[in-house]
């Protein structure tokens with residue numbers, strides 16, 4: 001198979017097989033805007049960096065797999081670490097590049113992690129909320145290119161419950177199995193099966209969503225959670241119960257509980 005060099009030590013398969021895997025999440029311009037707004041009011045990425053700080057003494061290089069809009073990459077870069085921020089979404093990489101024009105130490109790569117070979121080592125590998133990407137094969141791949149720490153940030157609940165959306169699904173009689181997601185427990189099992197030592201810690205962070213008006217909050221729910229429009233009345237009622245006013249804006253609270261798995265090489 002032919003490989004194309006993307007950057008030092010990272011190669012991409014020339015002929016990429018189009019994956020048949022079902023992908024539930026797709027970025028769009030509205031989601032990017034909402035995420036950037038939510039991130040401003042959130043302490044999630046700061047908490048991840050705070051957890052990592054005691055381990056960062058001898059860390060010079062890191063790769064952030066599925067970096068999204070770069071909250072973790074930017075935090076690591078500010079700890080004087082040279083960061084490679086990798087995401088498969090062109091829209092995300094473009095937005096991140098605009099965001100980091102003044103940050104020196106972040107290299108962005110637009111690629112699907114499953115389609116690349118990494119022949120160099122990073123002191124630290126981070127993969128936060130990249131869901132189904134963390135399977136047995138990819139875990140081994142991540143460990144292979146990590147020289148000091150592999151850090152995986154994962155949900156704790158096997159049913160997606162951001163914004164208590166699981167409760168709304170119940171009210172709307174929607175199929176709750178659509179909210180299923182892999183958790184830290186799946187990873188722990190894989191690690192145990194492979195006799196790999198790890199340390200798991202838990203943390204809570206706020207990751208609520210601000211809106212400029214009520215209609216936008218509805219649009220957000222429809223867009224993110226694929227709700228059916230014929231339940232508009234119930235959805236509006238639920239939103240009126242949940243929304244609060246914060247900094248003069250509507251705000252849908254979300255207390256995100258996460259697990260952080262740290263594997264020391």
Ligand SMILES: C[S@@+](CC[C@H](N)C(=O)[O-])C[C@H]1O[C@@H](n2cnc3c(N)ncnc32)[C@H](O)[C@@H]1O
Pocket residue numbers: 065066067068069070071072086087088089092111112113114127128129130133
């Ligand atoms: C929920 S976001 C998490 C962003 C960031 N890691 C964080 O914790 O804030 C998941 C990101 O992973 C990216 N992603 C998912 N699968 C990927 C893959 N196979 N290769 C590269 N990026 C991937 C998506 O495009 C998305 O931007």
